[in-house]
Amino acid sequence: MEIRTLRYFVAVAEELHFGRAAARLHMSQPPLSRAIKRLETDLGAALLLRSPAGVALTPAGATLLAEARALLDQAERVRARVATASTITVGILGDGSDRGAVRLAAAYRQRHPGIEVRIRETDLTDPTCGLRAGLVDIALTRGPFDETGLVVCGLRADPVGAVLRADDPLARRDSLEPADLAGRRWFQFPDGTDVLWRSYWNGGEPREGPVVRAVQECVQAVLWNGTVGMSPLGHELPGELAVVPLTDMVPSRVVVAWKEGDTNPLIRSFVEIARAAYHD
Structure with a gap:
């Protein structure tokens, strides 16, 4: 059974009409009917009772509908997790020409050529760059700010x-x-x-x-x-x-910050590369 075929079956089972299901799937009715027929042949069971008035689920069809919905939900969760594993969103605050940030970008791209890095630039009203709001995975920013619930790693101190x-x-x-x-x-x-x-x-x-x-x-x-x-x-x-x-002023710290308990390996790698980039 293919995921696509299960999606076809769920559409027919929910609409109880091949024409409406085909319209919902943006396809014509004949290939949809053939796909459902092949599914019944593969399973060795009738899934639908066909009549001029439409279709009805057989007991086997009702069982498959419940299982198919669960399988499709699981497939979506897998797809979302895979997408998350290949993307990291970085919040940035401040000077985009910072040489440390430029070195960090080059080093991260070299270490993770297949990872999509999404950048979210924020204004000066949120030093965590959307981290607390869940808009980014990690923030490249400046302190000080409330670190409750966050892990903060210093990279450099600027007078x-x-x-x-x-x-x-x-x-x-x-x-x-x-x-x-x-x-x-x-x-x-x-x-x-x-x-x-x-x-x-x-x-x-x-x-x-x-x-x-x-x-x-x-x-x-x-x-x-x-x-x-x-x-x-x-x-x-x-x-x-x-x-x-200004004398008697604590330097401004460049830091990376992320949420406590976040075990994303891309974050750990980002922090490791950032430390090296800002100490070159």
Whole structure:
């Protein structure tokens, strides 16, 4: 018995009419009738009672209908599991030109040439990149954030600096302390954003300022309004902006994160390759 033939039989058994079943299967009626006849011959039992009014299930047909439905459901589950085993969805936050991420992509592609890697880029309101919502298998992101229920592996620590307009008097300084920026407006993330994440990017202090969600919105807030923000050192920014190193600030960690208990071997391999890529 082929899966396709069982699907044909289920359609006829549920419609109790060859014409309607053929329309449902997007095929003509004669080959459908022949397929069911071959199935009956293979099984050595009549499955349907045919009459001008339509068809009815025999006891053997009713038994096969229940078994066929279970087999088709199992086939769908197998297909879904196989598809999952050959795909990994990665959430990414931040600078897509990060050299570590570029090396990671090349190394993962070399190690797993047959795996489809799906990328989901997220804005700055979700440091887990959709991990908690089940939208991704693993996140390549930055900390800190609430790690409850997650496994987090550090890859690199980047010093951070204050982002200012280039004509800001403080932009000429070699370094700044968070206290130097007291009273200045900082860009803010929306209410509901991870508390640890919001606090870190506000320099650990309560701040006021425009609400932003994306990197470009942060840049424009500084350009248009003279708003202050933070950025890892080394990120490319427009010439009209300056980044002055901030002392007494914990570096921004690049991390990979995944859900506790997830045993997907593609995740384990991703973490192993990421560690090597970010330490080259």
